[in-house]
Amino acid sequence: MARHVAARRSTPPAPSGGGLTEQRKQLSMLLVRTHPGGSPQGAPEDAAQPAGCLTATIREEIERHGGKVSGVIGPVTFALFGVPRTGEDDAARAVQAGLAIRDRLGCRGPGRPGPTGQAPAPARAETAVRVAVATGEVLVTCAADGTGAIPVVSGAVPESCMELLETVPPGGIRVCAATRRSSERTVDYEPVEEPGGGSEPVVVRPDHARADGPPALMGREREVEQLRGLLDDVRRRRRPHFLTVLGEPGLGKSRLVAELVAMAGRGSGEFTVLTGRGSFPDRGAPLGPLRRIVAAAAGIEPSDSAASADDKLAHKVHRLFGTGETGTGMLARLRELLRSEGQDAAALTADGEVWRRFLAELAAERPLVVVFEDAHLADASVLDFIQCLGDTAGTVPMLVAVTARPELLDARPGWGGGLRDALTLTLDPLSAEATAGLLAALLARDGYTLPGELRQELITRIGGNPLFAVEYAHELRERPLPGSAVPPLPEYVHRVIASRVDTVPPDAKAVLVNASALGGVFCAESVAAVGDGDRAEAAKWLDCLERRDLLRRSRHGSPAGETQYAFRYPAIRDVVDSLVSPSMREEKLRRAVSWSDRTP
Template sequence: MSTRTSSHGTSRNRRGPHRSGQRPGGHLRTTNATATANRLIQSTSWGDPMQFNVLGPLELRVAGEPVPLGGLKQRSTLGYLLLNANKAVATSQLLRALWGDRTPPTARKMLQNAVSGLRTMLASHGTGDAEVLTHAPGYLLRVGDDRVDLSRFHAIVEEGRTELASGSWNSAARTLRRALELWRGPALADLVETGIDWPELTALQNSRLAALEDYVEAELAAGRHHEVVAELETAVETEPPREKLCGQLMLALYRCGRQADALSVYRRTRTRLISEFGLDPGHQLQQLERAILNQDPSLTRGPAGPVRSAPHVPRPREEITALPARPSAERPPAPPITERKWVSALLVQTEPTRTASGGHDPEDVDQTFRQLTSILREEVSRFGGTLHSAFGAVWLAAFGVRRTYEDDAERAIRAGFAIRRRLESQPGVAARVAVATGEALVTNPPGGAQAEVSGDVLESCMRLLGSVRPGEMRVCDTTRLASRGAVTYADSGPSAGDVIAVRPEHEAATISLPFVAREREQATLDRLLDDVRERRSPQLVTLLGEPGIGKSRLINEFRLAAEASGRARCLVGRTPRFGWNAPLTALADVVKSYCGISPGDSTATAVRKLSHHVQQLSDDAETTEWLLTHLRPLAGLQDDSRGPDEVGEAFEAWRRFLEEMAAREPLVVVLEDLQSADETLLNFAADLDERLGPVPLLVIATARPELLRRRPSWGCGKRDVTTLTVGPLSRDATWRLLESLLARHGLCHRLTSGAPHIDESRLRRELIDRVGGNPLFAAEHVRMLRNELLPGRELAIPSLAISGAAPSPSTSPDCPVRLPQSVYNIIAARLDTLSRTEKSVLQNAAVFDRVGWAEPIAAISGLGRGEVTDHLHYLEQRGFLARTRERSRQGEVKYEFRHSLVRDVAYSQLPRPDRAEKHQRCAAWLDGSATENAELLEHHSQRGELTFRTSSTRD
């Protein structure tokens, strides 16, 4: 059974055409705009003879009464003409609006009928307020401006902006509110429901949001930040990311004294921008975050703190409007996308829903509900999920919908655990929590609006929730296996399977494997350390590599050797995978590790250890005190109430601390997982080497390749900066690793025992191919084989036969090795670091063949060849594809997948009808091209047919 949950938010518009700096100004304009608005406002009301409304479901009211508008085509024609009122609309344009690219042969006739029906309807109400004229090259709806709500909206907004520009905040707010109140829902909501998607509607929604921004601007300037928070929260949550709205919400929250909430809005926005568009927030939003962190006095309106309301605050406009939308060219296109994805669903039910006062008054219940929702939203987004819907006292959140993370199951558990904890402290609330993981069909609408999720996983989660007792949390088997190592479960009694505890992030269990290969990388690090020691000059080296490839292990081995030989002391700091509580955690880790502070130490012990070590480092009391003042809050040993100047000084103190340490003995500082680091830490790390004195210090940063997406020029053009790519192990090294793992588990001779028909050397080849030189993949495959080959073992890892794998005649059709789910998740997560278009190019390449080039991929995807060429090149740089030495007849580079699993996973995420269509397009392209490959043509024709048949019988 399939369950579907859908968003309440609108999916239109990505950004408004309006820019604050482009607003019309000047006296003449002001007078005209005000006059027009007044005319419109005065002459219209529900009681007027004829009123057309498009700001909501399409309506025609005559003398206040709704008039039936006829069939869908007639209503759509009227809707489209109203959006273009008093302008000639070409027939071809109308045909496209009504039927898109699939205009039936009778379309013109049908359009004529619709127009004729409209004329009859308008004439029958006989006021002459509106008529449809035949006007070359099509039709024109003549209607008075005062008869259409859209024209009134524009006129009133114009008036409001004029007031805003003159600093009349209160009247501007009132006027703009009036304009916004004309909206009864998304424009032409009834027609949108039937599937129309006109660009005019997007523009209209942008106009509404621009008006909302102006309204908020006026309210903020008038000191009414409390009043706008709720509306802003809804808009920021439901609309595609608009940086100006986010900035306004941050400012409003900050002025309400909710600094932490303001910062959490920033982090949520940043997560959305990065996951949906691969972009960091714009400069101004970043500046605002910094100003909030620094409690910049310019953000508040006076020393008395937040004020509920004030009649007039002379506030320079630039301060508030400093967050313009970025040009749309910066955004990659985001077509609606439906994919098969592994998703973790989290259900939270509170019971009983009592209010703080213990009553059931709906307003009190509503207030409690909002408080709980805000807790849920915060925790869910902290762990990278999305809050989807709430029904009564049940909330649904999903992980892996907008963007897949390899640890979505664990994230869902951590979020559920944190929510349960926080709800425990609410009076009268006991939460029941369930998490289920499974494959789902996910549709992400354009612009980042909330997704639709269909799949049995939701149903399973609901069933599971039914078995959970109040105050408990339970997860399904797949979730439990996927989160092993990070979560402790009750293993007996009535609570068996319940979540007991989650381990701190970096304490999760690790697998220890014999170390193989990496001599070259170790030699490079050794050389750099020698260099640092000899020249007594700091160096920064970044190790880049895909997840599980062995960055941390390499450093660990290097560290052990460096310490054992006494060549350097090593300290490690890690960026947390989730959450945003402490952007400088990595720096704090370094301080704590130097001072020997462990997580179990009391604050007093930790402070004592810090003081002792800092005193050792510095000779004069003043410097010691200065260092301690800044290092205590950094290490979380004191409330962080630093002012703006002190934050900069804290960095300075940390650098000084490093210098002093390195001056005493050569030092290696490791900063792990910079791809998840916050901007502050990235900026700090980027120029660390330049700001340190002449000391023997080697800073080693590790990062996944996504870092380059955020910082394309990371480390470029600097003298003492090196970037080292950690690539896959060779086939030999991979087999050595596999062999020792198989031997450790007594599996060497069992590989083919359950399948005597399979040739062992082929199985070995297959396994090496599957692992693709990734040590983590090797460990996960062997762990999976151990389950499958040793009967009676408790299942420790789920595995999959990925749907539709082996889509090409060039690979073996029946690979006997299944895929560990963990490996699938890692690859799916990597694919989701790509933009939608890049990912779709990769999926089209996966459909085409083992080797692909721009022309056929452009033919399948509908993109231009040049664009596809650029994307293929980028995908090569990111390590998804590798260029072969072959060229097409037109001289285009041919690419192959660097790892066959990337191809399999990319392909498996396509829904069946999409696969069928793409195979058919491949067949059509091969048929019409000069490429002679009968086998490939046959393959695509068959798969197109096959997949089409499967989808039509099952869908």
């Protein structure tokens, strides 16, 4: 029997143009200074062409990693990560972009490819590259619709980044302390001995959870049973099934899929498991996740030489398709697709059948689980391929499992709709009981016992998010406080929530700011009064924000019978408060008091 839960998400209201255009936020600035080889005494026009090529390469890497070039002055390129939208990994992406730029233009010399397979830089005199990254709080002024021109940034970050750049030797990259703290999950560093010299990134690691992450999957027993049944169906019915796991950052999508992978490896009907992950760099090479899946199927490691990788691919293809005309043709096409890092999405349209046949043959040989993580970052053509893979693979035991944040449904409101044997799981926050158990397990490793009052306060602040529990436990172990003192909001939790808040339009963000000034509960009339706006407009956005899980409805209406709302958990309000200047915050509070005084 087919099982299907259609994934739907209503479209947010159209912006009115009265949104929050000036806000305080954390961002990372990347500065790149280049010194092309050759004589500095030549005419300006002689330097223009190579400088233009350098700038184009730098811009390409910055945009590939999700940044925005904010200006170019002579040999220095300025870029911002975190505008118009904050990401919890802004600092890490800025550092990764800096490393990619350095490797393409500088230390690797002319004609040699970078570490991620980019096309080699043109043969030329070697370019000396210096890179600096600084992270901190700034005041950002942007367009009312949240898009458009590069925003204006005010604060100490640009100056501190310039000062840091002055300390960087040729071929070097330095980051400030805040950047290092924000990116240590994925980047290894070495300290710099010079005073004020920051830190030197050494290597980028695959993204992973903290070593002190959740000890076990807690509070997801129902979902695990559904996954177990899904695997049994794939084994028994021997046909493709489609799974989507949706959830906000930190709710445990990857952890749940890890449990699925573990279950797939147990018992006599073991599955082959192949994983691809969407990422910002893949926006410059949208077929990256699919290439990684095929490489994993062939047993190709990142450290393999080109010859070794080719031998492994040939062995796998010939085993599946034989050494005749079919096998030879498949090998030639897969070889070309794996080598062509720069191919765009058109290649998937032209050669999608090759990918499908390869995966279907793998599933025919042995039951197959294909995992696509972070599908909300994938190119539209890759999403089309993923969604149709099960229906076009034929009668083979295959499970296509996708994880994504809810914004996938903004781009694809009908995601999963109409597919046979499709299941969508939307992860809710953990219950208070499960959160308490998780927090206790995390702290028990060091024999740390929470006072009852502090435990209850932390459960409220964590809001059922397992990642937040991990971060608060880490904060308590690293910086213990006396008695029942509540630790401050962990930096990573702040970045994750700020990223969520930035998914809503500026008008909705302005409603959040107005609501924050009103305290515990609020209604459309009070929010409109604080923002000097229209009640119907406020009601529209409050409804939208509830659907985005940033607000929740109160069980009790206002004295006038209006629907009342509250922030889903206190940390969201804390982050919203941090968006505005103290003077604006005071003005909002004054209006909130004025409205309260004149309301019965």
